Amino acid sequence: MSDSSTFVVERATTIAAPEPRIRALVDDFHHWRDWSPWEDADPDLHRAYSGPGSGVGARYDWTGNRKAGAGAMTITASEPGRVGIDLDFRKPFKNRNEVTFLLVPTGDTTEVTWRMTGRKNLFFTLFGFLFPMDRFIGPDFEKGLVRLKGRAEASA
Secondary structure, eight states: OOSTTEEEEEEEEEESSOHHHHHHHHSOGGGHHHHOTTTTSOTTOEEEEESSSSSTTOEEEEEOSTTTOEEEEEEEEEETTEEEEEEEEEESSOEEEEEEEEEEEETTEEEEEEEEEEEOOHHHHHHHHHSOHHHHHHHHHHHHHHHHHHHHHHTO
16 A cells, blocks of 8 residues: 555554564464554553454454543454454544554564554545654554553563
């Protein structure tokens, strides 16, 4: 995706933990409370989990205040080296995005890349003139990766 109607936000870090440990924290939405950068957006966030506990088909729905919004995530792929997620925003705007976590073992560490791709709807097109998606979402990815790193490395 590289034309003007799409966007890509991507951040990466190296985590001193094995790939299966990191994948377990990503493909089980119950663990997102420990590291997701958005979990502290609303202390009264309503969460609902459905489907299997982890892996393909696991689903997480949330509804919160204006900052947290509302939406759902469903895991579409979970295999060594990759977790894919369908992200469906409902509020404050509607949009569907693809999220991918790439997990590449390199010796005693794992290179983790968090990527979100999507189409710019009217909101994103207008909002993007003031705040490009990378500047808007990128800092949240960075915060989340720091938290994921801390959690994965503490589990050693």
